Amino acid sequence: MKINKVYSYALLIPAGLIYALLFLYPTAVSFFFSFTRWTLTDWEWIGLTNFRMFFEESSLMIGFKNTFVFAFLTAGLKVVFGLLFAVFLTSQIKTKRLIRSTVFFPVLVSTIAVGIAFSVLMHPSQGLINQSLAFIGINGPDWLGNPNLAIYSVALVDVWKGVGIATVIFIAGMMSIPKDYYEAHQVDGGNKVNAFWHITLPLSRPAINAVIILALIGGLRTFDLVWAMTGGGPGFSSDLIASIIYKQYQAGFYGLSTAGNVILFLMVAVIVYPIFRYLNRKEVNL
Template sequence: MRVNKMYSYALLIPAGLIYGLFFLYPTVMSFFFGFTRWNLTDWEWIGFDNYIMFFEESSLMIGFKNTFIFAFLTAGLKVVLGLIFAVLLTAKLRTKRFIRSMVFFPVLVSTIAVGIAFSVLMHPSEGLINMVLGLVGIDGPNWLGNPNLAIYSVAFVDVWKGVGIATVIFIAGMMSIPVDYYEAHQIDGGNKLNAFWYITLPLSRPAINAVIILALIGGLRTFDLVWAMTGGGPGFSSDLIASIIYKQYQAGFYGLSTAGNVILFLMVALIVFPIFKYLNRKEVDL
């Protein structure tokens, strides 16, 4: 028994080494280098100066506002749309396999490729989206050039790309619900709406919680799609915390950008962990 237990722990060693080398060690060193002015060959301890400078960044408040808007908007839409798609795709539809592939296809495409493609599609005069709107007499807006619209345009593209993952998670959660519950509900004379509201929705809570947490973490940390579509512009109107950090890194302020990453890490943890604890208390056991 002791040998089997040691053998089980031995199997964890490779994964533990990889985790420690590529996640734990860089995380710890990030906390250290956030207090330094460093480059590839040297470093100098400067205390909290990087953190003070980071919070003095002129576009920081815009970045915080946009990050929260982006994260909560995309997470909410992924939950709602993913749930709707999952309900449709678990129903008896002849074309559900085709619809499943269409919903999940964007997940397989590179985020940078999606960003570049939608930058072309959303061009104010030559983009396909505004051309189609023009055919029905609607004057399409400047999706990515309007400071009041740019962050929302990127958010909807992120939802289009990420809703497939949410849908798959919801389908898995719904498929795990025992059929007996629906049969008993049908015998009692319940309709499909009541079955969804009183059976599917409560018993899909673990899947809903997983989608909320994953979507929130992804939204708070998003960088690549925003950078590919707007570069944080026009001006700073679509900057997120992650894009501000990247601009500081581009400018050669490595210690400052490292401090920004530490702040982003702590911000995500402080937002997501309480929500995670709250959602777990609300789960319904099968």
């Protein structure tokens, strides 16, 4: 028995070494350098100065607000639309394989490419979106140039790109539900709406929880799409925490930006972990 236990642990050693090398070591180094003023060739210990300077950043409150709005808005929309698409694509429609491929296709496209493409599509005068709206008599807004609208425009693009992953997870969850439940419900005289509320939705909770957690983590850490579409502008109106950190890197404040990354890491952990624990307590087991 002891030999089998030792053998089992021995099999975990390669994975543990890779995990330590690619995650634990860089994380520890990042925490250390967040307390220093460093360059590629030298470093100086300065304690909590980087953290104090980071919280004195003029656009930080805008960044925090935008990050929370972006993360929770995109996570909520991905859950809603992903669930609706999954219900539709697990029904008895003939073209569901083609539609599944179409819904999932944006996931495969580079985020930077998506950002550049939608920057062109959302141009206030020459973009296809506003030209299409003008054709039916609607004066389209300046999607990315309006400070009150820019972050929401980027959020909608993020939902368009990421809803495919949510849909696939929901489809997998729904297909794992035993058909006997639906047959028994039908025998009892239930309709499809009742079947969704009383069978599909409760038993899809593990998939819903997974989508919520993944979407929240992705939303809180988002950088590339915002940077490709707005660069944090106009002004600082669409800045996120990650884009503020990147601007500090660009300016050569490596220690300051490392401290920002540590703060972002801790922020994601503090927000996501309690939600993860709460959702897991609410799961419905088959």
